[in-house]
Every structure is written in structure tokens, then in C-alpha cells.
Amino acid sequence: MNPAKTLDERYLEFTHATQAIFAEYPQIEPWRYYIFRELGIRQTACSFKDHASHWLQPLRIRRRTATPPAPCDVLIWVESARDVIVDALLPVYHALRARGVSTLLVSSGGPQSLPAYRFCPHDRSFTPPWAREAWSALCDAVPSGFARSSWRLFAYAAAWIQGFFDQLDALLDAAQPRLVLAASTQLPGGAALIVAARRRRLRQAVLQHGILQPLYVPLLSDVMLTWGASSSDVLASFGTPREALVALGSPRHDRLGRSDNGNARERLLETAGLPGRPTLVFFSNGNDLLRNGYAPLECAAWLENVAARVADRLNVIVRLHPNEDGSLYRDCPHLSITKHAPGLSTVLEGCDVVASLCSTVLYDALLYGKPVWQFHVDSWPDLAHNWKDGLAERLASRQELEDAADRWLRERPPPRVDDRKVERVFANHGRATEAVADYIVRCLESPTDRAPARWGAPGPAVGAGDR
Numbered sequence: 303m304n305p306a307k308t309l310d311e312r313y314l315e316f317t318h319a320t321q322a323i324f325a326e327y328p329q330i331e332p333w334r335y336y337i338f339r340e341l342g343i344r345q346t347a348c349s350f351k352d353h354a355s356h357w358l359q360p361l362r363i364r365r366r367t368a369t370p371p372a373p374c375d376v377l378i379w380v381e382s383a384r385d386v387i388v389d390a391l392l393p394v395y396h397a398l399r400a401r402g403v404s405t406l407l408v409s410s411g412g413p414q415s416l417p418a419y420r421f422c423p424h425d426r427s428f429t430p431p432w433a434r435e436a437w438s439a440l441c442d443a444v445p446s447g448f449a450r451s452s453w454r455l456f457a458y459a460a461a462w463i464q465g466f467f468d469q470l471d472a473l474l475d476a477a478q479p480r481l482v483l484a485a486s487t488q489l490p491g492g493a494a495l496i497v498a499a500r501r502r503r504l505r506q507a508v509l510q511h512g513i514l515q516p517l518y519v520p521l522l523s524d525v526m527l528t529w530g531a532s533s534s535d536v537l538a539s540f541g542t543p544r545e546a547l548v549a550l551g552s553p554r555h556d557r558l559g560r561s562d563n564g565n566a567r568e569r570l571l572e573t574a575g576l577p578g579r580p581t582l583v584f585f586s587n588g589n590d591l592l593r594n595g596y597a598p599l600e601c602a603a604w605l606e607n608v609a610a611r612v613a614d615r616l617n618v619i620v621r622l623h624p625n626e627d628g629s630l631y632r633d634c635p636h637l638s639i640t641k642h643a644p645g646l647s648t649v650l651e652g653c654d655v656v657a658s659l660c661s662t663v664l665y666d667a668l669l670y671g672k673p674v675w676q677f678h679v680d681s682w683p684d685l686a687h688n689w690k691d692g693l694a695e696r697l698a699s700r701q702e703l704e705d706a707a708d709r710w711l712r713e714r715p716p717p718r719v720d721d722r723k724v725e726r727v728f729a730n731h732g733r734a735t736e737a738v739a740d741y742i743v744r745c746l747e748s749p750t751d752r753a754p755a756r757w758g759a760p761g762p763a764v765g766a767g768d769r
Contacts, residue, residue, distance in 0.1 A: 308683040309593040310516040313338055314540070317520060320443050327436040328497045329467065332490035333459050335517060340455070342444065343592070347451035370476030371419050375404045375746055377479035380412035381491045384624060385646075386511045386662070388413060389554040390485045394509070397739035403746070406477055410491045421473060421491075426465035433460035463494065470498050480746055481505040487522045496522045505745055509738065510552065513662040513686055521546055527738055529555070529665070530729040532691055550741055551734025558647055559669030559719070559731070570652030574619055574638045580711065581617040583653040585661035587685075589625040594659065597682040601659055602630045602637075604677065604700045608707050609636035615711055621649060623661070655710060657697075660685035664694050665727050671717035675706060693723060 307315070316338045324331055340346045378395050380388060391407075398405040409418035437456050441448055482499045484492035487508055499506045506523040514528075514536045521542050527550045528534045534547040571578060584605055588598040602620075609618035613636055622628050622641040631639055646666065650656065656667035657675040664686060667674045676686065676694035689696035697703045730737040 308595075309339075309343070310683065310685075312343070314516050314519075316342065316444065316447075317516075320440060321520075323436065323439045323443055327432060327439070328500070329430075329432060329463060330436050330460070331487075331497050331522065332463050332466070332493040333456075334493070335488060336459065336490075337440065337456070339592070341449075341452040342447045345449040345452065346455060347449060370472065371406055373404070373476070373478040374406040375480050376742060377406045377408060377474075377477055377482045377495075379408050379410065379482065379484040379492055379495050380416060380418060381410045381484070381486065381489045383411065383413045386554065387485045388416070390509055390511045390552065391483070392416070393553040393556065393735040394483070394738050394742070397735050398742060401739060401743060403739075403743060406479065408473070421469070423462075423466040423469045426461045426468075429457040429461050430464040433457050436460070463490065466491070466494055467498060470494055474498060474502060474504075479504060481507065481742060483507050483509060483742070484523075485509045485511040488517055493522060507742070507745075511554075513660065513665060515660075515685070516540055527741065529734075530725070530727045532665075532693065532727050535691075536687060548741065549729045550737045551728055551730035553735040553738060555666070555669065555728050556732050556734050558650070558666060559724075560647075566648045566652035568652075569644050569648050570619075571617070573644045574617070574640055576617045576619070576638055579615060579617050580654045580714070581619060581652070582655040582657060582707070583619045583621055583649055585621050585656070585658040585663040586623055586626055586630070587659045587661055588628075588630040589623040593683065594685060595683050597659055597677070597679070597685075598630055600679070600682075601677050602634055604703050606631075606634040606636055607700055608703050609634075611704065612707055612711065616707060619649075619653070654714075664688045668693065668723050668727055669719065669731070671719035673710065673715075675703075677703070693727065 324334065330337065376398055378391050380391055382388070395405055395407050407416060407418040408421050409416050410421040412418060433456065437453055482495055482504060483506075484495055485508065487493040487496055492508070496506045496508070500522075507525050507527055508521070508523045509527045510529050510533055514533050518537060519540045519542055521537070525546050525548050526537065526542075527548050528537065529552040530549050534544070534549050537547055538544055570581065584601070586598065586601070587594055588602075591598065605618055605620065609616070617638065618636065619638045619640060620631055622639065624641070628639055628641070631637055644652075646663075650663070650667055650670045650672065653672065655673045655675065656663060657677065658664050659677050664674055664676055665688070674688070674694040675697050676689045678689060678696050679698050688694040695706070697706055724731055728734070
């Protein structure tokens with residue numbers, strides 16, 4: 303893996319080099335990005351804390367998975383408490399049930415309030431027998447790509463995922479779904495579900511939950527239900543077959559873009575403690591400097607500069623990524639920093655201009671007709687294609703940001719939703735939930751009840767191991 307290339311480029315190289323290995327050992331698919339990033343790029347070694355955590359974990363008192371569920375037609379997998387996952391899948395669950403489709407909602411780390419079956423994997427201490435062979439194959443495929451000391455971390459990850467698969471097999475044995483639906487295969491549980499379903503030749507689909515990037519390839523499921531044509535184009539540019547991409551829209555966005563009773567601006571400014579001035583909100587991506595490089599630091603400098611310059615005319619708010627600690631903005635006194643409050647719809651309706659480096663909000667803001675500014679310099683990693691596709695205005699320097707702010711403050715054009723852009727990004731906006739539910743029902747009604755096998759070599763059975 304060439305260190306002179308961006309993280310995304312190195313990931314695509316890794317994916318190409320290890321394609322046959324992940325086909326032969328699908329058990330390691332849930333740890334694909336962990337293997338690439340932590341063991342390959344960071345060369346992480348096993349610490350005493352890692353050893354202790356692994357061997358003590360099975361001794362912890364944990365709530366186990368409940369009584370096996372009744373059979374269902376559709377199993378929906380919710381793996382995170384984040385709204386990008388929950389709000390994408392929960393509307394589909396309710397829509398399917400309203401159609402009389404037997405649907406099981408399974409939570410693995412989802413919110414406690416969900417009407418879901420709670421999945422708790424079994425902890426295992428001993429490394430499954432396939433792990434050493436898989437590790438050797440990875441080391442052969444990526445010469446000098448892994449530190450020798452990383453083997454133990456891989457072995458511990460293999461033990462964990464084997465226990466996960468054991469419990470997942472029991473769940474699928476009981477539920478006997480005809481189709482499984484997840485919102486992320488970048489999370490280990492979603493990937494494991496798709497792998498296990500493929501082994502059983504069940505239909506599987508993944509519902510897009512965020513802005514797409516190389517991390518989303520290869521596509522593990524039969525299909526990905528994308529937000530719209532723009533997202534399908536991005537995945538196709540990474541080599542994903544067009545026939546595996548179905549643009550149905552985003553259930554999470556069905557309610558976004560609607561009026562919030564006209565008091566969104568007041569709530570936004572009150573929460574941020576700011577006066578009644580025009581407001582720019584920058585959605586930060588300082589959570590992943592390994593991928594994003596020094597671009598987030600330069601963004602912070604640009605914002606502080608323009609906020610100081612027009613402090614009497616423009617509020618500048620930075621909304622942190624959910625996994626960001628705000629340290630990038632410690633020396634930016636003219637910026638107002640927020641994270642979770644107020645809610646996304648209130649922020650987007652209440653502000654006047656939206657800006658970001660590569661946040662999903664570059665799409666979200668289109669529903670509100672606000673100007674969308676994407677910060678991008680040629681020397682930065684190419685993180686999102688929005689400006690290239692005419693979905694955002696590119697700002698390539700601090701001076702361009704100053705000029706854009708001055709121009710907007712002079713003209714202050716009213717919000718205007720471009721329906722053509724919205725449809726390209728969000729197919730079936732306002733009725734995407736129904737479109738996704740209709741598609742799933744059609745799949746269940748089609749004569750072919752089993753999904754075609756798309757793995758390469760068969761490999762050892764996913765549930766096999768030292769029990």
C-alpha cells in the first residue's frame with residue numbers, strides 16, 4: 303500500500319489485492335476496514351489492555367439474547383443509536399408491518415426505546431482454527447502491509463466475530479427470514495448479517511445511510527437501495543455493478559425540508575447564544591484526520607478568519623461530527639461550537655448558509671434551498687464529489703470564502719429549492735419510505751425466493767469453529 307497516496311486510494315488498492323482472500327474467508331469481512339486501517343495502516347500492536355480485555359470479556363455479566371423469535375419474512379438490522387441508522391430503517395419497519403408483512407426488528411446496540419428483539423453475541427476467548435490461515439493469506443497478499451505483532455489483535459478479533467456468527471446463526475435459524483435489510487456493512491454486525499444471509503442464500507439489501515465513499519465497496523449484498531441517481535453514480539464510479547444499485551430515496555429524509563413552524567431561526571440562535579444576525583453553519587469533519595488529512599485544520603483557520611472579519615454582520619456556527627471532540631477549534635474564539643443541539647432540521651431551516659468539507663449535510667441542505675459551500679483545495683484528499691456534480695459551490699481558499707461571505711451578505715438571496723437537484727439526490731422525496739417498502743414487497747412476491755450466490759470461492763462455513 304503506497305503511503306504517498308490518499309487513504310481512499312490505499313483502501314481501494316487493499317481491496318483489490320485481498321479480493322480472493324475475503325472471498326475464501328468471508329468470516330473476516332466484518333473486520334475489513336479494521337484490518338486495513340488499524341492493522342495495515344497504523345500497524346497497531348497488541349497492548350496489555352487488549353490482552354486483559356479479551357480474556358476478561360467472557361467473564362463479564364452481560365444480558366444474553368432473549369428467547370428465539372418467531373419466524374418472519376423480513377429481518378431489519380439496527381446496529382447503532384445514531385439517527386442516520388435508526389431513522390433510515392424504522393420507517394421501513396412500520397411501513398412493512400402496515401402492509402401485513404411479517405417483520406422482525408433486531409437491535410444490536412440500537413436505542414433502548416426501539417420495539418426490537420435484542421441481539422447479544424456470545425463472547426469467545428479461543429481463536430477459531432481458520433484465523434491463522436486467513437492471517438497468513440493476508441500477509442502474503444499485502445507484503446510488508448502488517449506488523450508481526452498485529453497477529454494477536456487479529457486473532458482476538460477472529461474469536462469475537464466467531465462468537466458473533468454463532469449467535470447470528472441461531473437467530474437466523476429461528477427467524478427464517480426470506481430477506482434481510484441493514485443500513486451499514488461498514489459496521490461489523492451489518493457485514494456479518496449479510497455474510498450469514500448469503501451463506502443461506504437469502505435475499506439481502508443494504509439501505510444507504512450516508513454520503514458514499516470508497517469505504518462502501520465492495521458491495522456485499524445483492525443490492526444497495528441508494529438515495530438517488532447521484533449516489534448510484536458515485537458507487538458505480540468505484541466499480542459497483544449498476545444492476546446492483548436501485549435508487550429509491552431516503553426514508554430518513556422524507557420529513558426533512560418541511561417547515562418547522564417558522565421558529566427554527568430563533569431556536570438555533572437561542573441555543574447557540576447568538577444575536578439575530580445572518581448565520582453560516584459549518585458541519586465539521588474533524589473526526590477522522592487519518593482520512594481527511596490536514597484539510598479540517600485549514601477549514602478551522604478559514605472559518606475563524608472570516609468570523610473575526612465580519613463578526614458584526616454574520617454568525618458562524620460549527621456543528622461538530624458526532625465522533626468529534628472539538629479540539630480543532632480550541633483557538634477559534636469567534637466561532638460558536640455546537641454538537642447535538644438543536645436538531646438537524648432546526649439547524650438547516652434556521653441557518654442561512656451551509657458549508658462543509660465532506661459531510662452528508664452537503665446533500666441535506668438542498669432540501670431547504672440554502673446555499674451550499676464545499677471547502678476543497680486541489681492538494682486536499684478528494685473526499686466528496688458534490689461540487690463536481692453541481693450540487694455545491696466550491697471554495698478553494700480563505701480568500702474565496704471571504705468573497706463568498708461578502709457577496710452573500712450584499713445580495714442575501716431568499717432560499718430556493720431546486721427540484722431537479724433534489725430529485726437527483728433524493729429520489730421519491732417525501733415518499734421514499736413507501737418506495738422502499740413497495741420494493742421489498744415485490745421482492746418477496748417474486749418467484750425466486752433465494753438470492754443468487756455472489757461469493758467467490760466457497761471457503762469454510764461461517765459458523766464453523768472450535769465450539
